[in-house]
Amino acid sequence: MITLKVEKRNPEVKAKKLRRDGFVCGVLYGKEMKESTPIQLMEPEALRFIKANKEGTQVMLDLDGKQVDALVKNIDYDPMKKQIMALDFQALVAGETVATSVQVILENEDAAQGIVEQTLNEVHYKADPANMLDTIVIDFKTLSPDVREFHVKDLVIPEGKTVHITTPEDTLIFHIAEYANNGEDEVAEDSDADAAKA
Known part of the structure; x- marks a missing residue:
């Protein structure tokens, strides 16, 4: 501490x-x-x-x-x-529960299959002093590539910590958007069509 x-x-x-x-x-x-x-x-x-x-x-x-x-x-x-x-x-008083918040940190975003858009930076919760959280870290290297959205209910609380999360469990923390193709696919299709006409 x-x-x-x-x-x-x-x-x-x-x-x-x-x-x-x-x-x-x-x-x-x-x-x-x-x-x-x-x-x-x-x-x-x-x-x-x-x-x-x-x-x-x-x-x-x-x-x-x-x-x-x-x-x-x-x-x-x-x-x-x-x-x-x-x-x-x-x-703080030992054993007394207080309301507070913890920061949500995203790590290794470059491992995600797409563009990560974080919509929630902190989560509110209640705990006694012995169970306070320093940060909540979401590591993309440990997430399944199938994950496109991540909600509060999906969080894993550090082992040994007893907390009551008060932020609604269906609140979105982040979602992964598809990479923009910048029209490259359309250009390729037009080229194919022109070649067929020729």
């Missing part, structure tokens, strides 16, 4: 000033916490983190030396400024 170093933030200091000083602001909250905790972390570390991780990622927060098992609940990123406006986390 990824570890991210954060520290408590002084709520009296405005977020705008902290961002100018090179920090990203956020909040840590949870069911067993008496109140939410304002936090901050260095911007370069936060940018590296969101480049590789999405909302729904499970992460271990190092909060002033204390380890907190948490879930990324909100990433507020301004693409114009290339700046993170907020990064919020939910503290």
Whole structure:
């Protein structure tokens, strides 16, 4: 599991000033916490983190030396400024089920017999902290060449993980379209016809 170093933030200091000083602001909250905790972390570390991780990622927060098992609940990123406006986390409780999402990654698409068109990038589910999913990977090298469509119900959950998927099972994840022939077949047919006339 990824570890991210954060520290408590002084709520009296405005977020705008902290961002100018090179920090990203956020909040840590949870069911067993008496109140939410304002936090901050260095911007370069936060940018590296969101480049590789999405909302729904499970992460271990190092909060002033204390380890907190948490879930990324909100990433507020301004693409114009290339700046993170907020990064919020939910503290997890062992055995308690939470609703979250997991990214669906397609691998070895060049092995598919056609053009892969992905229509769903993440799947929503419920699980306790011990059963959280990092990613769901669909490897085309392991799929039958007869597969032209793939739905949520076709997903294989990693062995040993107990989760309840809440995205409708008939939701399409990807389909494989036929390669376009660019009219080559028609040109060939016309040539054959001309040759027959001659």
